[in-house]
Amino acid sequence: MATRKLITDEEASPEVAAVFDDIRKTRKSDFINNFWRALAHDPERLKAVWNDLKTVMGPGEIDPLTKEMIYIAVSVANGCSYCIHSHTTAARAKGMSDAQHNELTAIIGMAGQTNHLVTSLQVPVDAVFKAD
Amino acid sequence: MATRKLITDEEASPEVAAVFDDIRKTRKSDFINNFWRALAHDPERLKAVWNDLKTVMGPGEIDPLTKEMIYIAVSVANGCSYCIHSHTTAARAKGMSDAQHNELTAIIGMAGQTNHLVTSLQVPVDAVFKAD
Amino acid sequence: MATRKLITDEEASPEVAAVFDDIRKTRKSDFINNFWRALAHDPERLKAVWNDLKTVMGPGEIDPLTKEMIYIAVSVANGCSYCIHSHTTAARAKGMSDAQHNELTAIIGMAGQTNHLVTSLQVPVDAVFKAD
Amino acid sequence: MATRKLITDEEASPEVAAVFDDIRKTRKSDFINNFWRALAHDPERLKAVWNDLKTVMGPGEIDPLTKEMIYIAVSVANGCSYCIHSHTTAARAKGMSDAQHNELTAIIGMAGQTNHLVTSLQVPVDAVFKAD
């Protein structure tokens, strides 16, 4: 299923090919996953999203594996099956152990539960939690 | 706003008071936040959720601050305002710096964007991402 | 907060007034809640939604209180604060006890948890669960 | 996958057949898509939803293609794969170009991102944005 066909290397315009090259160089892998091949129908967007993602997921104050686990957490809550699969693979490549995967899943489940409990009870925010 | 009144210490049944005591002891703080006071209408559930949360968010393979950031990520995607406020406060108490908060927010935003792009394009999951 | 002002009885067009009358007659109450006053900017939609809701929530194979609890469950998962408040009030008016409210909230919380666990694990649907 | 079997033309009751006929006449096509065949287990609902949809998506102040793009936007945010496929097909039939599809997807992605950023930061609504 897809609402756009996937762009192969042969079909890639020079602008798309340049982004694919940068993805390969950055990831040190020849593999281009389907997300980028679907987004490649819009070369400008492809370039902008890739550059943005590279910056946000690159070196910083939060370590690379933690970044992937945060990404998975958002993707689960949003129900994005593709994103869960791709970022779980990325987290494993960055060292996520089975035990860490278990804990990640348990935290996501608990957050799902308490989010629903809080919303059902419509709990007012404690004054001490507000920054302003 | 709330669909249940908040249970004060004076109104707490012995079963509820015991959970409140354990929350205070575990957190080394006298403060009981509104979530537990709203959930206290159901003492059995209060006890079960608190014990479960204590286990899941307790010591393990993922460090305490990372656990809070994962919790925030899920809560943002689910739009739970109370949970975002309470877990952001908890993350700060566990050492989250302003720079880390910036990165956490940036990752959540990027995940929000790519989750929507992937879903709009209905990108099929790459075979290599599947565990089975 | 609101993106449209609320239509008062004085401002109601004859078409809107007729729907307000039917709401009052059906509910045996003079009170018109804010949802209908906001929707009244579009008299045709007001009428269609009210008639549809009256049919769906009216007598049938599922009892009235259960219908309200199902409505609350959807509204919690969608994070619609207004809807949670209004349908919790309606459920209480139809006899929901505190103990039932506790159980409803507990079920919604458990569903929230297992929905997140299943999605994180991307569990494939068992063949026996499929109707086709 | 499905929780109800799809109703074929042969299995359609007279009430269902009448709706199917109206769908065919309105759309000037013999094709009845699966949504209507699944909903046909409830002939009254089938008729109500079809009539409502015909009114809402029919001629008005917003042009037909824009209406389809709005429908896609909601369906993406709700993660309804079926709806994304069917309304993307409908939008193309109403003239959506590849360039417009690119822009639609880009807007949905940006909204996904800023929705998450705003929610993470819990930004208070500016007074000037409120209608009341």
Next chain:
Amino acid sequence: MATRKLITDEEASPEVAAVFDDIRKTRKSDFINNFWRALAHDPERLKAVWNDLKTVMGPGEIDPLTKEMIYIAVSVANGCSYCIHSHTTAARAKGMSDAQHNELTAIIGMAGQTNHLVTSLQVPVDAVFKAD
């Protein structure tokens, strides 16, 4: 698709096997559905979630079929395909008729509609709906 392989009976640790036994005994069926087999990578979580679910979905103030319908309602709003399939099957096993399934679906649809209308109009909560 799955991010974890499913644990077979042969691969089950004694702790996992004990939970599988209790599921079989409680449900009076030899069948263990995929959710438990995926969760079994984390035996402690498997046991906690199963025990919690057994309590929440067990005898109480809300009848078993209503409990399943509430579970379905949350799962639909959260877009959890697996959960919708498994709990629809469970609801049918507990006596849900076709007519009740029709009504359940209709209520979920109406709630989906009014949740969106209310959110679009940002309707303020009526004072009488608040518990505090």
Next chain:
Amino acid sequence: MATRKLITDEEASPEVAAVFDDIRKTRKSDFINNFWRALAHDPERLKAVWNDLKTVMGPGEIDPLTKEMIYIAVSVANGCSYCIHSHTTAARAKGMSDAQHNELTAIIGMAGQTNHLVTSLQVPVDAVFKAD
């Protein structure tokens, strides 16, 4: 409520001030809404998101008002109250009439309904709707 304080003009770093200036110049208005003031804690992200938004929402194949309506649709489905308020204000500034606002809201409501119906029934995607 907010998890970060809002950055005033006086507190703005030169990098932030430069973005604020560009927002003012682009919008031909002195007003900087709270979103940018909250995001300004992360000057790099502020700049990236503003530039991206300016590009995506700028001149293209979809007219400016339609772009705002699509943005509102996503924001409603995601339950982002701030975003609904800000983009409804923007849509009005770009010419959205009351009648168009009514239709926009009606479409969002219908999509909310059919998204839920489709998900409840787990309708399989028709082969003709797939691009691949």
